Amino acid sequence: MTRRAHAVMVAMAVGAVALLAGCSLPDGPSGVVVARAERTPPASKNRPYFLTVRTANGDRKDFQVYIGDYDQCSIGERYPACKQ
Numbered sequence: 001m002t003r004r005a006h007a008v009m010v011a012m013a014v015g016a017v018a019l020l021a022g023c024s025l026p027d028g029p030s031g032v033v034v035a036r037a038e039r040t041p042p043a044s045k046n047r048p049y050f051l052t053v054r055t056a057n058g059d060r061k062d063f064q065v066y067i068g069d070y071d072q073c074s075i076g077e078r079y080p081a082c083k084q
Helices: 003-021 067-072
Strands: 031-038 049-054 060-065
Touching: 031 060, 049 067, 060 067
Parallel strands: none
Antiparallel strands: 031 049, 049 060
16 A cells, blocks of 8 residues: 555544544433334444434424433433433
């Protein structure tokens, strides 16, 4: 690999890390967790995880969460308190 190709690869990696560091998921609405879902086949490297809550006014809202929040929030628990 030439120095130029190596420099380009390093620059791309640094750019990708910087881009990913700026990404974050917004918090979902407060409510009781009524469903949990993984919406990508298990063979995929990065799976999006979703929770569905029933809000105080009875609406159902789906939103994407990080795997840590997904693991901590079971059906019947209150969101966002369950992710603490």
